[in-house]
Amino acid sequence: MNLFDVYPLYNVTPVSAKGIVVTDDKGQEYLDFYGGHAVISIGHSHPHYVKRLKEQLDKIGFYSNAVQNPLQVALAQKLGQLSGCENYNLFLCNSGAEANENALKIASFHTGKSRVIAFKNGFHGRTSAAVAVTDNEAINAPLNKQQKVTILPLNDLASFTSEIGKGDVCGVIIEAIQGVGGLDEPTTEFYQEIAKACQINNVVLIADEVQSGFGRSGKFFGFQHHGIVPDVISIAKGMGNGFPVGGILIHEDIKASYGLLGTTFGGNHLACAATMAVLEVLEKDKLIENAAELGHYFRKKASEIPQVKRVKGRGLMLGLEFYFEVSELRKKLIYEQHLFTGGAKDKHVLRILPALNITKEHIDIFFNALKEELT
Secondary structure: OOOOOOOOOOOOOEEEEEEOEEEEOOOOEEEEOOHHHHOOOOOEOOHHHHHHHHHHHHHOOOOOOOOOOHHHHHHHHHHHHHHOOOOEEEEEEOOHHHHHHHHHHHHHHHHOOOEEEEEOOOOOOOOHHHHHOOOOHHHOOOOHHHOOEEEEOOOOHHHHHHHHOOOOEEEEEEEOOOOOOOOOOOOHHHHHHHHHHHHHOOOEEEEEOOOOOOOOOOOOOHHHHOOOOOOEEEEOHHHOOOOOOEEEEEEOOOOOOOOOOOOOOOOOHHHHHHHHHHHHHHHHOOHHHHHHHHHHHHHHHHOOOOOEEEEEEEOOEEEEEEOOOOHHHHHHHHHOOOEEOEOOOOOOEEEEOOOOOOOHHHHHHHHHHHHHHHO
């Protein structure tokens, strides 16, 4: 049997990792400025994270949600306290796509309506409803296109106002920073106006924080830069630092009922231990503040590179937009400079998503390598 061949792979085989350094099977070390799609938030093999998981595995790794799990309650309380979202309730699942799938289901259950508004270049996952609200024809199967979805230009308030007023919209889903799309953002005015319109029209506002959450933007959630209050917040990626975990925060105004949502593996003991470790490190080491500070430093260094058109994003969720397509540059950074970076739907954007505990020295190394490849 062979693998189902759907991933174009670089010829690198990681076998170990520590902090921001990944080592391959030949002993070559790489600086990780991509974090495996924004997943590694507190660094590879962080000692507190490893200790937490080992201790939990020695006790119990899994049992179903048919029984009490005090770790879930402790996690909800810690997450509410650290994020400032204490007036939400937590539902745990396994991934960002699953989080958005459940968020969209909640919107439809709560309002009794079925159409969703999403935005150009948005990415929300590959499962049925999540991929239907994703702006990518290549991954949207005919089955998914049966969903009632309207995709609008980002920051086009006139188009949005026209659509939300039609009365059949159950939810609006929006990223604070478009990760896969190329690091574009809604303006504060646009985000605030859609939040108001959702309230007026009985529409659930879903903040997709799968990539931008857990401190990556320099605040706990990306929407917090815009002063709005979503109804549902989807989370994943950086919350588990590599352990598969996702969830949705549901505003207390939306009531639960038995059977409304469900999951086999979501919120298992190991997932809760992993997420608690991430929260504890974020708080103790002030990594959200570090993301904000080093995001500014990264922008300053980028301003010294004439080939960079602009820097998009916030904190340590950044996109370097070049005057040329970056696929060859990415290859050179991997094979010649031993640096991991990411691409985006916008082929001119190099995506930067390192662990939140990187240093200025790491950023200096990155830009020295970049300059070497560009000269």
